[in-house]
Amino acid sequence: MSIFNNRKIYIFLASFISILMVASYYYFDFVNAKKYEMQEENYKHQATDMHSRVAQMIFEKQKATIAIALVLSQDQRLIDEIKNRRVHRNYYKALVKKLKQDTEYKNIWINIIDKNLNSVYRSWTNKRGDSVKNVRTDLAEVIKTKKVLYTISSGKFAVAIKAMVPIMESNRVIGVLELISHFNSIEKGLKKSQIDSVVMLNKEHTQKLQHPFTETFLEGYYIANFDVPKDKLAYLQQEGIENYFSTGYKIENGYIIVSYPLTGFKGDTLGYYIMFKKLTDISTDNEEFFIFKWVAVGFIIILILAGMVNLVLFYLLARQKSYIKNIIDSSTNIVIINDKEKIIDVNKTFFKYFSKESSIEEFKDRHGCICELFVHEDGYITRYIDGELWIDYILHNPDKPNKVKIIYDNQSYYFSVGVALVSEEKGYYSAIFSDVTNEEMYKKELETLTITDSLTNIGNRRYYKIKIEETITLAKRYKFPIAVIMIDIDHFKRVNDKHGHGVGDSVLVEYTKLISTMIREADIFCRMGGEEFLIIVPYADLQKGAKLAEKIRKKVADHKVVLPITMSFGVTEYIQGEDSEHLLSRADEALYEAKANGRNQVVTR
Incomplete structure (x- = not known):
């Protein structure tokens, strides 16, 4: 007989371990899937943020450059110099130096063009007098429309951010003032957010360079920023830089890599702004x-x-x-x-x-x-x-x-x-x-999700911590009692083991709805985890809390929907001056005593 009983025990243990292993496998598979889903969503959001950030920084720099150009274009001195075709170089050298000292424009260039698209002055070279009519359609567009234009463009020296403003006299265009700035300040701004940058020019435009500003090339592509990290260049060379010419993102070598296309005046792609950010620098705690x-x-x-x-x-x-x-x-x-x-x-x-x-x-x-x-x-x-x-x-x-x-x-x-x-x-x-x-609506939705139990749609443990502190603060101020009721479903593990987690979830949802109908609007009902619940009952002493708990206990025992169950209750009353942790501990001790005494009962403490 003992052998038979041992065999039954072994079969039971084997079955239990098998079920536990299968359940654990599916559970961890589910957890890992959710974790991967959240991680992918976070990476997608991070890539969008990096993409938007560099676009916004380029746009802001274009707007600020236009503002400076607009002010300079009103200078009567500039108007006279355009008309006389005699530019005082020292004046503009001093202006560039002043901008370098007092603004973020550490390497700005000034280009002055007359109405016939002939060069009058370039701050970065002594060359002037040549016609740019056949190579600068953007300048011709400014003269034709009499409107400002900002774009990204490449030339003989570099790829740069350009702002062009018509120089007007008596409502006539007499020339164009062009301010040219580079990507260095954008690179430094992104570096503050732990983002490394590689600014590259495509091969077609690289071949047109005659005096490359940085003198740095990779696989026939010009690298436009000075402080590009050498390890990033080495990695792009190893993996092939052309594999990163897309608007999506890649997760490689511990980095998220995002590319932003640099488009020119006609909408053509001049190159890419490639960004690297370590995955360890991306927040994983309440990421959104x-x-x-x-x-x-x-x-x-x-x-x-x-x-x-x-x-x-x-x-x-x-x-x-x-x-x-x-x-x-x-x-x-x-x-x-x-x-x-x-x-x-x-x-x-x-x-x-x-x-x-x-x-x-x-x-x-x-x-x-x-x-x-x-x-x-x-x-x-x-x-x-x-x-x-x-x-x-x-x-x-x-x-x-x-x-x-x-x-x-x-x-x-x-x-x-x-x-x-x-x-x-x-x-x-x-x-x-x-x-x-969109951001405000998303924030409100996110705040709601963080304090709501996804299964029962009542408050979660985080919501309890917020509400118990608020309630205790009010109780201290207005001197009213608080009852706390801890609830635990008796033998809930048997429900899951015998009927499965789907039935277990249905039990949790059904009896949560039942209890919700029995409490006041001012009462706070939370799921603390698993089969454990808690009710904060403001303006109720220990006696009233116990009475409510007993009422719920009987109703639950008689309900018998989905499955017949019982619940154990631990009730306590807030003592003026105690903290929320001690209050919860006393309620938990009362619940433990109710379970130890045979379950399906109310114990006060």
């Missing part, structure tokens, strides 16, 4: 949340830079209002000019959001100030905040994440707002509204 924070910081920096550029543009507006208006209208952000009380002017993007009105006058008939549409909601700016008008508040707090929420035509929008003084004499201010609706 931290990425969002850095994007938000990036938006703030962009707003500050955009505000500085707009100050220059609005200064020029006094003399060339219609000309600058075209530049402002090209912005993808909403730009509003106002005098603190009412709107003066807006750009075209404004009507993309406020499309019910066909003109600014029609909008002002309904709303004198855009602030009338600001929604009163925590975390967002309203018309008056901290005793200040919203414009003054943003001016005095430029480093804060100043955001507004607007509901218009039953649609909610979120904007990051920057304000700058345009005209001190008239008291005009520019307000730039950058649409961050």
